[in-house]
Amino acid sequence: MRINNEKVRIVIASPHLRHDALVESLRNKLGVEILRVRERESLEFLNLTKFTPRYIFFPHWSWLIPEEIYQNFECVIFHMTDLPYGRGGSPLQNLIVRGHKETKLSALGCVKALDAGPIYMKRPLSLSGTAEEVLLRAAKVTEEMIKCIILEQPIPVEQTGEPTEFRRRLPKDGDLAGLTELEKLYDFIRMLDADGYPSAFIENHDFRFEFSDATLNAEDIVAEVKITRRIS
Numbered sequence: 001m002r003i004n005n006e007k008v009r010i011v012i013a014s015p016h017l018r019h020d021a022l023v024e025s026l027r028n029k030l031g032v033e034i035l036r037v038r039e040r041e042s043l044e045f046l047n048l049t050k051f052t053p054r055y056i057f058f059p060h061w062s063w064l065i066p067e068e069i070y071q072n073f074e075c076v077i078f079h080m081t082d083l084p085y086g087r088g089g090s091p092l093q094n095l096i097v098r099g100h101k102e103t104k105l106s107a108l109g110c111v112k113a114l115d116a117g118p119i120y121m122k123r124p125l126s127l128s129g130t131a132e133e134v135l136l137r138a139a140k141v142t143e144e145m146i147k148c149i150i151l152e153q154p155i156p157v158e159q160t161g162e163p164t165e166f167r168r169r170l171p172k173d174g175d176l177a178g179l180t181e182l183e184k185l186y187d188f189i190r191m192l193d194a195d196g197y198p199s200a201f202i203e204n205h206d207f208r209f210e211f212s213d214a215t216l217n218a219e220d221i222v223a224e225v226k227i228t229r230r231i232s
Contacts, residue, residue, distance in 0.1 A: 008150060011048065011056040013037040016196070018136055019059050022143045030150060045069055055149065058110075059142045060135070065110050075110035076120060076149060078142050081166075083108060083122075084159045087115035089168025092131055096191040101127055105138055107145050109156045116163070118156035120149055130213075131194035171198040176211070186221050189214040199226070206230060 008030070012023050015038045023034055035051050037043050040063045048056070048069065058065070058077045065075060080091040082104035088094075095103050105125045109117035123141050127134055148154075174192050179185050189200045189211045199210035208230050214223035 007033055009033045009051055009053045011035045011037055011053045013043055013056060013061050014059045015039060016060055018139050022139050025143055026146060030147060032150065043069065048073060057146055059139065070110035077108050077110055079106045079108060079115050080125065080138060081106065083115060083119060084161050084163035086166050087163055088166035091166060092134060093169050093191045094166040096127060096187050103127055105141050107149065116159065118158045120154050120156045121145060130190045131192060131197060135194055174198055174200045176200055176202045182216065182221055186214055186216040189223055203230060
């Protein structure tokens with residue numbers, strides 16, 4: 001693919017295998033040249049300068065982007081909230097614990113302030129299913145948004161409205177102790193049920209019980225449980 005008679009080069013920065021299909025699809029459907037960055041150390045200014053990308057896309061990137069990179073390249077981040085609502089960490093989990101069933105996937109430019117950049121576009125996204133199912137669904141939506149950005153080259157618009165910030169959730173926040181409703185237990189299990197996420201758990205004096213593959217029924221939850229001995 002060429003724009004202004006130049007070969008289009010883009011970078012996809014994500015450590016997750018779920019974005020491999022996105023990369024191959026973009027290569028096949030658009031004919032763009034893609035540099036895949038999987039590690040924080042590989043997002044290196046000199047290498048990017050040599051590659052000369054039109055865009056650097058961050059479908060799911062957990063690290064801060066260096067200032068010299070976002071100031072010299074057009075960097076597009078994908079964030080799973082209807083910005084400026086939900087700036088900050090762990091958007092999927094923070095949305096689900098607040099009872100949201102739907103959200104927007106926002107494509108935004110990178111600036112110094114976290115998730116405060118201008119918006120290219122937003123697309124609806126369902127939060128049903130496990131975290132892995134939501135993230136795979138988001139990857140497909142992200143692919144369509146990337147295609148749109150490459151083909152239409154929209155100018156991003158500054159965010160409007162009062163920002164709401166999310167705190168990044170820690171592994172200890174997946175503790176099920178204290179929850180009293182089946183639906184909330186189910187939400188805790190499913191929102192952490194994805195590759196690379198610490199599972200929802202409960203502990204007693206001797207053992208740790210980790211839950212996955214949950215199904216919510218009228219009177220109970222059926223789930224897989226991994227039991228390990230606690231290390232004192």
